[in-house]
Amino acid sequence: MSNFNFPLYFQFKISTFHNDFTIKDSENRTLFYVRQKLYKLKEEIMIFADESRSEQLYGIKADRWLDFNANYTITDARTNETIGKIGRKGMKSLWKANYNAFDSAGIEDYLIKEDNAWVKVGDNLLGEIPILNILTGYIFNPSYSLYDKRENVLLQLHKKPSFFGRKFTLEKLADINPEDETRLILCFMMMILLERERG
Template sequence: MVLKNLNYPLDFKFKITTLSSDFNITDKNGNYVAYVRQKMFKLKEDVIVFNDESKSQELFRIKADRWLDFNASYSINDLLNNKNYGRLARKGMRSIWKSHYEILDQNDQLRFLVSEDNAWVKIMDGIVSEIPIIGMFTGYFLNPSYTVKDSSGTEYFRLKKMPSLIGRRFQLDRLKDIDDQDESLVVLSFLMMVLLERSRG
């Protein structure tokens, strides 16, 4: 299946009432796009994408190919049609300084590149967060953003961490029109990426 007629920006908002890393995805009108649940106590990342918070229908599943995520790959599977959708690959050594990911399609062909816009935000966040009291408020003024580009450098999407005391909200905006298949692949890749980047701070 593909995610169609999405009204941007999309809000990714983490729930604070559960131990697991669950979050809602809603559009600019507050309508549900999906509900995402990360399975707990798994050595390898295992994420299920539901239709909404009722969890009445599983749409996609995202699973890591290894238990260490330093250079891991995350396979995206369409559960309704029982097929592989593509994968998100984290570029380990490059991501030490500045987060880098590759988005590949179901034929394992590179479609898009995702990069952190400003590595200094992450560095400053790490430094300032260690300062008593002041460090509690870094989520309000040190918020990274990530841009999706194709191989020619054309920008298609931008994800921003929104000001928040505990860093529980992200916003995804589309910068340029894109076909439904590629759009779905990017949005689904960002679901996994948000979980990875949030765990890094």
């Protein structure tokens, strides 16, 4: 799948025990339905064509147990072929989220970085204050940018003001190789699940 109609909208469901969310395009068409498997020693998510979950398109799975530096392999569920990987960039991600994106051959070709680490700090601090902590989803809204090898910003994901951090928007800022577009959207899917766990 390529030629997406940007911006794309990520919306988490709050009526389920699973970490589920839907991705829709600018015309409100469902592109993907994402479900994270719970209680797994290795992180694993499944990406379906829609909420019926009748057709799995992709899968993402960690390469090791409960490890901060795990890499996540993205596979095409229909062919079982690896189409890429994403992984946290070591200790740098403790302060500010940094993720490397790799192609099917394991070559790093893109980088996702959190734009402002202080937003995360403010969110965590306010989150510790009773009553006021319910406002964090409206006050602190991080964003993440994807860079190519020339440090051009191609995509940017913004958290929108909402309770429970439910809504995100992915905007396209520059042309992307159509062959990479789906893989990079899948990388953002995995990244946002991991970042939501961080708080």
